[in-house]
Every structure is written in C-alpha cells, then in structure tokens.
Amino acid sequence: MKFQYAFQKIVDLKSNEKTQAEWMLSSAIGRLQAEEKSLGELMDNRERMANELQEAAEQKVPVSKIREFQMYVEHLEQCIEKKHTDVQHANVNVEMKKDQLSHKVLDEKVWLKAKDKAKDTFQQSMLLREQNELDEMATVRFAIKAR
Template structure:
C-alpha cells in the first residue's frame, strides 16, 4: 500500500501554471529592461547633444546649425516621451505578471501543504495499523504458547 495524493493532478497543473507564470514574468522583466535602456540611451543622447550645442555656441554657431540642433533635440524629446510611456507600460505589465507569479506560488504552496498533511495522516494510519497488527500477532503468540 503506497501513498497516493488525491490532488496530485491539480498540484501538477498548478506547478505547470507557476512555471508558465515565471517564464512570462521573466519575459516581462526583459522587455522592461530593454525599454528602460532605450530610454536611458535617448536621454544620454539628448544630454550629449545639449552639451555639444552649448560648447559650439561658445565658439560661435550659425543660425542654421542652431535651428538644426533645436529640431533634432525636439525630435529627441518626442522620442523620449514615447519611450517613457513604453517604460511605464512595461513596468505595469511586469508588476502585474509579478503579482500573478506570487498568486501561483501561493497556490502551489497550498497544495504542497495539503499533500504534506495528507502524507502525515497516511503515515499515522499506517503506523496505527501496524501497531494493531503487531498487538494481534503478540496476542496470538501468547495464546498459542499457552499463556505461561
């Protein structure tokens, strides 16, 4: 007689769901990281361009070049705004998947705890049955020997 957990299929399913949640969460972290790095690169470009422009202004710069740099900075700012929206969306998605992963972990832990409790109850019944069998065996031996 071996231990059979009655919710094993559910536990297996919950573990699979947890693994899928973990994979999806890891993908969302990668997307967030990529979006954040892209935003950082854009901010760095803007900072470098503004610093370069201020150095060029100190040396003297034509109106056309000033206009060109301002147009480029304006486009960078639009790209930065868009990238900030993507980062916010990626962060929210990542946080949502993190919550789903936590919920999956909790579900798995519940079923694992139920399995552990069920196994302990099984072992108690098994030990009780074994003790009863030993008691019965001892009584039979006692009676067959004539009860000294």
C-alpha cells in the first residue's frame, strides 16, 4: 500500500505560493536596483553639470548660458530628491516582499511537517499491520505443528 497524503493539494498550493513570493521578491529587488542605478546616474549628471557650471563661471561665458546650467542643475536636484523617494518606496516594497516570503516559507514548512507526521503515522501502522500478519502466520504454523 502506498502513502497518499489527503492534503497534498494544499501542500502543492503552499509550495506554489512560496515560489510566487520568491519571484515577487526578486522583482522588487530588481526594481530597487534599477531605482538606485537611476539615482546614481542622476547624481553623476548633476556633478558633471555642476563642474561645467563652475568652468563656465570661470570663463567668459554669457550669463544666460550660466543661468541655463544653473536651472538644469536645480532641475537635476529636484529629480534626485524624487528619486530618493522612489528608492525609499522600493526599499519598503522589498522589505514587505521579504516579510511575505518568510510567512509563505513558514506556512509551507507547517504543511510539510504535517505531511511528514502523517507519513510517519502511516508507516508505523503499516509496520504494525505487517507484524500482526507475521504473528498470525506464526500462530497458524504453531497450531498446525501442535496437531
């Protein structure tokens, strides 16, 4: 007789939920990395523009051009502030997905543990049944020899 767990579909469902949570976490981490990369690019851009602004101020460049550089640097600073917020939101999302994954892992472990206990119980009952059959055969043989 083969062991069949009555709640195997639930175990499979919990495993699938865990896998989905892993994918969601992976996606959230990818999004965070993209936001951080974008932030780094904005900061590099701002640094480069600030250097160009400094050079323009030292050279004989029209004031309108200097003002243009300055406005662009200010725009980049606003973009950087917004990107910091985006990075924070992405971090919060990653933490939330980590928490969800840990709950899914725990839930799956509970069901796997229940399955293991059921399997152990099944194996014990099978061993007991087998032992009883062997005892019965021994009793029958003894009874036949005693006649």
